[in-house]
Amino acid sequence: xxxxxxxxxxxxxxxxxxxxxxxxxxxxxxxxxxxxxxxxxxxxxxxxxxxxxxxxxxxxxxxxxxxxxxxxxxxxxxxxxxxxxxxxxxxxxxxxxxxxxxxxxxxxxxxxxxxxxxxxxxxxxxxxxxxxxxxxxxxxxxxxxxxxxxxxxxxxxxxxxxxxxxxxxxxxxxxxxxxxxxxxxxxxxxxxxxxxxxxxxxxxxxxxxxxxxxxxxxxxxxxxxxxxxxxxxxxxxxxxxxxxxxxxxxxxxxxxxxxxxxxxxxxxxxxxxxxxxxxxxxxxxxxxxxxxxxxxxxxxxxxxxxxxxxxxxxxxxxxxxxxxxxxxxxxxxxxxxxxxxxxxxxxxxxxxxxxxxxxxxxxxxxxxxxxxxxxxxxxxxxxxxxxxxxxxxxxxxxxxxxxxxxxxxxxxxx
Numbered sequence: 001x002x003x004x005x006x007x008x009x010x011x012x013x014x015x016x017x018x019x020x021x022x023x024x025x026x027x028x029x030x031x032x033x034x035x036x037x038x039x040x041x042x043x044x045x046x047x048x049x050x051x052x053x054x055x056x057x058x059x060x061x062x063x064x065x066x067x068x069x070x071x072x073x074x075x076x077x078x079x080x081x082x083x084x085x086x087x088x089x090x091x092x093x094x095x096x097x098x099x100x101x102x103x104x105x106x107x108x109x110x111x112x113x114x115x116x117x118x119x120x121x122x123x124x125x126x127x128x129x130x131x132x133x134x135x136x137x138x139x140x141x142x143x144x145x146x147x148x149x150x151x152x153x154x155x156x157x158x159x160x161x162x163x164x165x166x167x168x169x170x171x172x173x174x175x176x177x178x179x180x181x182x183x184x185x186x187x188x189x190x191x192x193x194x195x196x197x198x199x200x201x202x203x204x205x206x207x208x209x210x211x212x213x214x215x216x217x218x219x220x221x222x223x224x225x226x227x228x229x230x231x232x233x234x235x236x237x238x239x240x241x242x243x244x245x246x247x248x249x250x251x252x253x254x255x256x257x258x259x260x261x262x263x264x265x266x267x268x269x270x271x272x273x274x275x276x277x278x279x280x281x282x283x284x285x286x287x288x289x290x291x292x293x294x295x296x297x298x299x300x301x302x303x304x305x306x307x308x309x310x311x312x313x314x315x316x317x318x319x320x321x322x323x324x325x326x327x328x329x330x331x332x333x334x335x336x337x338x339x340x341x342x343x344x345x346x347x348x349x350x351x352x353x354x355x356x357x358x359x360x361x362x363x364x365x366x367x368x369x370x371x372x373x374x375x376x377x378x379x380x381x382x383x384x385x386x387x388x389x390x391x392x393x394x395x396x397x398x399x400x401x402x403x404x405x406x407x408x409x410x411x412x413x414x
Contacts, residue, residue: 027409031112042105044100047102082402083095083132085133103128129150143194146159174220197216198227199224214263231249231270232270247264258299291342294346301315314331315332330371346372350368390402
């Protein structure tokens with residue numbers, strides 16, 4: 001079996017390399033927004049204002065200040081500034097204006113929906129102590145995760161969830177059966193439509209998170225039903241996949257072979273899915289991830305080793321029927337780190353970054369590996385320098401990258 005895995009990895013690598021050779025850069029600009037630029041006048045940048053006073057007090061030349069102001073925005077981490085949601089060719093973006101050092105500014109939600117104009121418009125102004133991450137939307141309603149900030153803090157505290165029925169003009173908190181805003185609680189909301197969603201939650205106990213509880217509502221949170229009190233062996237809400245009416249995750253404490261756990265709330269049925277992936281070769285204990293795809297599950301694992309920071313990763317395809325002998329390695333990489341693993345409509349996209357290759361400022365070299373045929377063949381694209389560190393989203397056959405002032409996409413070849 002190990003020889004089979006090695007052959008598959010070599011084949012994937014050869015296909016990737018051959019497809020990458022001579023491939024032109026095809027990233028395209030979709031939208032722009034000015035909120036994190038030196039010219040934006042909608043929110044006073046107190047952080048830059050204080051730095052400018054310091055430069056002037058020390059008698060530093062104006063050119064030094066100009067360079068400093070440019071680097072302030074160039075070095076800003078998009079993950080701290082933008083919270084995007086993609087639907088088709090449109091996007092909603094929650095902005096974190098608090099990173100400008102001004103806790104009095106509101107945090108708008110942008111709507112980007114006309115590529116002809118190429119700009120985003122503010123559709124909602126959120127109170128200064130809240131920053132929104134849109135999770136789901138239709139023509140009228142938006143559901144979002146809300147980060148809550150204490151006065152004067154730049155880092156968020158606990159999150160809860162809000163709902164708008166008027167395209168973001170007003171927001172109301174979604175009632176939840178668990179106090180998601182309480183310290184030590186970790187919640188994840190999975191919306192199905194404007195009134196039906198699941199809530200995954202866990203509590204910190206003895207320096208570790210407990211087994212996940214799953215609740216469901218069909219009336220917008222007015223009432224909830226406990227679907228699973230303790231999902232045995234599953235404690236990371238972020239590592240759970242939901243598709244085809246079932247939740248799936250990796251059991252971190254798998255024994256000799258990696259084990260998946262699946263729960264169907266409609267049938268109130270929990271079951272284990274065995275694989276033939278040896279835990280001596282691949283570890284499910286740290287950062288394991290599952291994504292549902294047609295006919296099975298993508299399982300991302302770290303190679304078992306004594307390294308404090310893993311740098312060897314593999315992606316397996318496990319049939320949903322749980323046929324252990326059929327689990328197969330479809331992608332493998334060494335010497336780089338994993339940034340994102342996403343799937344959509346049969347497309348798999350994995351972003352990697354190289355800690356040994358710094359391109360500009362604090363940005364490391366990045367590549368996006370993607371497959372259009374379930375992992376049989378792979379292509380690779382280098383991420384352009386101006387898009388490094390961008391927040392990635394995969395929707396259909398487009399990979400989107402959101403930076404601190406622009407939205408770009410890569411349309412994948414058919």
